[in-house]
Amino acid sequence: MTTNKKGWKEIPKGGLILEAGNSVKYQTGSWRSLRPVRDEDKCTHCLICWVYCPDSSIIVKDGKIKEIDYDHCKGCGICAAECPTNAITMKNESEFRSEQNAKG
Amino acid sequence: MSKNTVAITGNDATAYAIKQINPDVMAAYPITPQTALVQKFSEYVADGLVNTEFVTVESEHSAMSACVGAAAAGGRVMTATAANGLALMFEIVYIAASSKLPIVMPVVNRALSGPINIHCDHSDTMAARDAGWIQIYSESAQEAYDNTIQSIRIAENMKVRLPVMVMYDGFITSHGIEMVDFLDDNVVHDFVGDYQPNHPLLDINKPLTYGPLDLYDYYFEHKRQQAEDIKNSKPIILDVAKEFKKISGREYGLFESYQLEDAETGIVVLSSTAGTAKTVVDELREEGRKIGLLKPRVFRPFPYHEIAKALSHLKAVAILDRADSFGAFGGPLFTEIRSAMLEYGKIPENINIIYGLGGRDINQKDISGIYEQLDEIVKSGKVKERIQYLGVRE
Numbered sequence: 001m002t003t004n005k006k007g008w009k010e011i012p013k014g015g016l017i018l019e020a021g022n023s024v025k026y027q028t029g030s031w032r033s034l035r036p037v038r039d040e041d042k043c044t045h046c047l048i049c050w051v052y053c054p055d056s057s058i059i060v061k062d063g064k065i066k067e068i069d070y071d072h073c074k075g076c077g078i079c080a081a082e083c084p085t086n087a088i089t090m091k092n093e094s095e096f097r098s099e100q101n102a103k104g
Numbered sequence: 105m106s107k108n109t110v111a112i113t114g115n116d117a118t119a120y121a122i123k124q125i126n127p128d129v130m131a132a133y134p135i136t137p138q139t140a141l142v143q144k145f146s147e148y149v150a151d152g153l154v155n156t157e158f159v160t161v162e163s164e165h166s167a168m169s170a171c172v173g174a175a176a177a178g179g180r181v182m183t184a185t186a187a188n189g190l191a192l193m194f195e196i197v198y199i200a201a202s203s204k205l206p207i208v209m210p211v212v213n214r215a216l217s218g219p220i221n222i223h224c225d226h227s228d229t230m231a232a233r234d235a236g237w238i239q240i241y242s243e244s245a246q247e248a249y250d251n252t253i254q255s256i257r258i259a260e261n262m263k264v265r266l267p268v269m270v271m272y273d274g275f276i277t278s279h280g281i282e283m284v285d286f287l288d289d290n291v292v293h294d295f296v297g298d299y300q301p302n303h304p305l306l307d308i309n310k311p312l313t314y315g316p317l318d319l320y321d322y323y324f325e326h327k328r329q330q331a332e333d334i335k336n337s338k339p340i341i342l343d344v345a346k347e348f349k350k351i352s353g354r355e356y357g358l359f360e361s362y363q364l365e366d367a368e369t370g371i372v373v374l375s376s377t378a379g380t381a382k383t384v385v386d387e388l389r390e391e392g393r394k395i396g397l398l399k400p401r402v403f404r405p406f407p408y409h410e411i412a413k414a415l416s417h418l419k420a421v422a423i424l425d426r427a428d429s430f431g432a433f434g435g436p437l438f439t440e441i442r443s444a445m446l447e448y449g450k451i452p453e454n455i456n457i458i459y460g461l462g463g464r465d466i467n468q469k470d471i472s473g474i475y476e477q478l479d480e481i482v483k484s485g486k487v488k489e490r491i492q493y494l495g496v497r498e
Contacts, residue, residue: 008325013265013333014204015318015326016303020311 024072028055032075034090036068042087049079049088108286114245114277117284118184118210118270119144121252123154124292127208128179128299131159131170135189136222137274138212142184164189168196175205176314178304180256182207186274187214187228194232200267201236202330203314204302206259207267209237210252213375213426214274215462223463224274226374229403230427230436236330238268238337239404241374243360245282248272250354251401253287256296257344264337265302266330273376275463291351334405341402358407360399361414363389367396369478370415372441373424374400377459377466384471395475400437408444415445420453420478424494426460434458434491453481459494470494 012018045065050058057073059066068079080088112120119141122130130149132142149158159174161167167183175181185193190211200207215221216228229239238258242248248270255268272278287295303312318326338358345356360378363385364370373381378399385397398414400407415421423442425435433439438456445451457474460466474494481487 005321006325008328008332011322011325011329013326013329014303014314015202015316015322016204017313017316018303018310020313 027071028074029069029071032070032073033093034075034077035070035093035096036073036075036077036079036088037091038065038068039087039089042085044085044087046084048082048084052078052082054078108288109283110286111281112245112284113140113279113281114242114248114272115140115212115279116144117245117249117282117286118252118272119148120286121249121292122182122184122210123148124287124289125180125182125208125253125256125296126154126293127156127182129157129159129171129174129181130183131161131167131174131181132183132185133161133164133167133189135164135186137214137224137278138184138186138189138210140278141210141212164193165196168193168200171207171209172196172200172203172205175200175207176203176304177306178301180260180299181205182209184210184212186212187216187222190228190232191216194235197232197235197237197267199315202326204265204333205267206265208252208255208259208270209267210248210270210272212274212278213271221462222274224276224376224426225461225463226271226425226427227461229269229271230429232269233404233436236266236334237404238264238266238334238341238402240268240270240341240402241400242270242272242277243375243378243399245272245277245280246284246354247401248277249284249286250348250352250356253292253295254341254344254348254356257347258337258341260299261337261340261344262300262302264333264340266333266337271375276376285352285354287352295348295351338402338405338407356401358400358402358410359414360397360401362397362399364396364398364414366394367418368394369420369422369475369482370396370398370418371422371424371471371474371478372398372400372411372415372437374403374426374437377424377426377471380466380468381471384468384475387468388472388475393475395478403437406440406444408440409447411441412444412447415441415452416448416450418452419482420455422455422457422474422478424457424459424474426458428458428461438491453485453487455481455487455489456491457494458492461496464495466495
């Protein structure tokens with residue numbers, strides 16, 4: 001049982017979400033089994049991955065890729081498939097985290 | 105009789121109730137024996153007698169989907185269906201309740217296929233009894249009219265905010281002509297009042313989400329809320345009935361007791377068959393037989409304490425079901441009531457009679473035969489057959 005969540009008397013009825021724009025709070029990164037890892041040496045910052053990413057998880061600053069948002073990246077692998085320089089590799093998530101510190 | 109008394113079918117009487125309610129949206133698909141209701145109401149729309157947006161849909165699944173959308177948008181919404189139509193909209197029926205949308209839907213009780221059959225039984229709405237809707241059964245065209253009007257107030261009460269099904273028997277009530285007292289338009293208008301939307305999608309200043317994914321972390325809590333809200337609707341249903349009596353003179357409760365107080369044996373039966381049974385009670389009472397009747401009106405929320413208490417003094421009771429629950433220990437009414445009777449120490453001897461499936465007729469002789477059987481049970485203290493099928497050929 002999770003105990004840090006609200007009880008049935010405290011949550012909005014009907015399954016409604018009463019505040020808009022809160023999907024960012026839902027960390028879908030916990031769904032990921034493969035993690036995209038970018039090789040800075042191969043990356044040309046063409047931003048094709050940024051265009052294709054369905055979860056807006058390629059973070060760009062000043063026209064250059066800054067990082068991958070692992071809190072929301074679901075590991076679909078589209079970025080790795082589309083990268084023209086093969087700068088993104090999908091690696092098994094278990095290489096990065098154990099069960100105990102998994103986010104989600 | 106008042107000047108508003110008319111000879112009319114149950115379908116036309118219910119269509120008239122909807123005309124007087126004048127909902128914002130009605131999305132409905134015709135299905136026997138509900139068709140005449142929707143046809144009549146569509147005439148009111150075509151003649152400009154209501155302000156309703158009438159959505160002609162391609163199926164009942166779409167009808168209920170359109171109702172859910174319109175109700176979430178913030179409108180007062182109605183539809184109507186029967187049997188296989190209810191079955192086709194089933195998926196969205198649950199969503200209407202879980203989204204707390206106060207849609208009111210007359211359901212003209214008809215047997216579910218198969219084999220295909222268009223006549224009366226209660227298998228359609230009994231199949232939907234766990235959908236989270238309030239369910240109110242009507243004995244007559246008058247009750248169908250009255251219950252439809254009351255259901256608007258029940259559904260829209262801010263403490264309830266749940267959809268309501270109003271049932272009446274296919275063909276027997278829907279197509280039979282009875283005398284019905286209509287209320288004046290302005291009386292109904294004042295009674296139902298203006299619609300108060302709750303979290304309308306069209307309020308662009310407060311953007312919100314209906315129907316998001318709700319997994320193991322919150323779904324259970326939302327179901328717990330539904331259980332509480334439908335339980336809390338019981339006093340609201342009674343309050344609305346009290347107010348309705350003021351404008352109509354007609355009295356409604358969670359169920360109707362007929363000659364039950366001093367009775368030794370009794371029958372429990374829903375809807376139009378209760379009318380037939382009352383005639384039998386009257387005749388046998390003239391012979392000095394101490395018999396009575398209990399007609400449940402509200403099936404969800406089920407008034408288990410009240411019904412069990414009302415039956416607790418009987419020596420024997422027959423619970424009639426116009427629907428079977430195949431493989432269960434009796435029909436839906438029987439299992440509910442027999443279980444509820446455990447609340448009281450003294451349990452009357454009880455039998456379950458499944459009757460009238462697919463429109464199989466039940467007459468006065470059948471019902472007096474049930475009272476005779478109850479007398480035998482009281483005399484012998486023995487129940488030969490707990491669950492029986494009445495009127496089926498061996």
